[in-house]
Amino acid sequence: MTAETSAAPGGFEMAPRAAMFRSVDALSSLATPAPPKAPGRSLHRFANPGRFLRLAGALQPWLTAGGLILTAAGLVWGLVVAPADWQQGDAVRIMYVHVPAAWLASAGYLGLAVCSVLSLVWRHPLADLAAAEIGPVGAAFTGICLATGSLWGKPMWGAWWVWDARLTSVLVLFFLYLGHIALIRAFDDPTRGYRAGAILALVGVVNLPIIKFSVDWWNTLHQPATISLTGAPSMYLGMLWPLALTALGYTLVFAALVTARTRAAVMERRIRALLMAAAAREDGAVQVAA
């Protein structure tokens, strides 16, 4: 048990308890056949804050370095090396920041929804914290997508904004992110805030296919998709490579930001717990003295 406790850098009480449960499980498995594993049970291996901090701490430098290098390479390639478009001129270079931001705005929301399912169905303790940290980062990337799209639209369409189905559905996504951020902070009891936020996140998932297929379902000013998972891309390879690099780099930057924020949130929760325990001890001491 001592070895188990020292292995957890968080120093949290869950590690020795987990060891105890494991030994009880081992004894019971001798007497009776093992019951089928409940889905999501293995997910709780990562519910231990110490294990999460250890894993996230090891991943963090790689995510950060990889994200910075790939993003920088993709942006320089897109800005300097990639050719201009025959129709749009150099304004097409905005694509190398706009499209990855748009992909991550949707992917981030999908991550938020997955965390919400983990929280509502399996009560995963870290899923709530991760969802709370994905929200602001996702909102920032959605903001980048909207702003860069506007900067691309002005010279190409002659307008900063049009109430086009694609633009409007992405604006709804931005408001969903803001609503999620506001909702989880709106309750005195954080658990209720997390539950309400998780429900909003799941309701908002319906917007993701609307964003994806809006250019096919409606007659939009926004162009249809040039890259799909099933067909060959209808884009010149000299433009596709920097776009792929920036998209991968931005994805790693997104992951690095969420990981760093979640690590900080786990530590802050531990700090709150320690302070509350200290305050309770002081209260007890005062009552005994009185």
Next chain:
Amino acid sequence: MTHLPYIAAAYALAVLVPAAYGLAAMRRLRLARTRLAALDPRPARRETRRETRR
């Protein structure tokens, strides 16, 4: 280069916003680590030992 102001503004936004978020996250992480080390020095000691071993 055509449309330079639009391109420059888009790239500046795309770089500065994540950079600001990254700096804020680093600051928050450092602050949380310092406060946690002050309240509960065991994990911090272990982390320092691991860093030294590397």
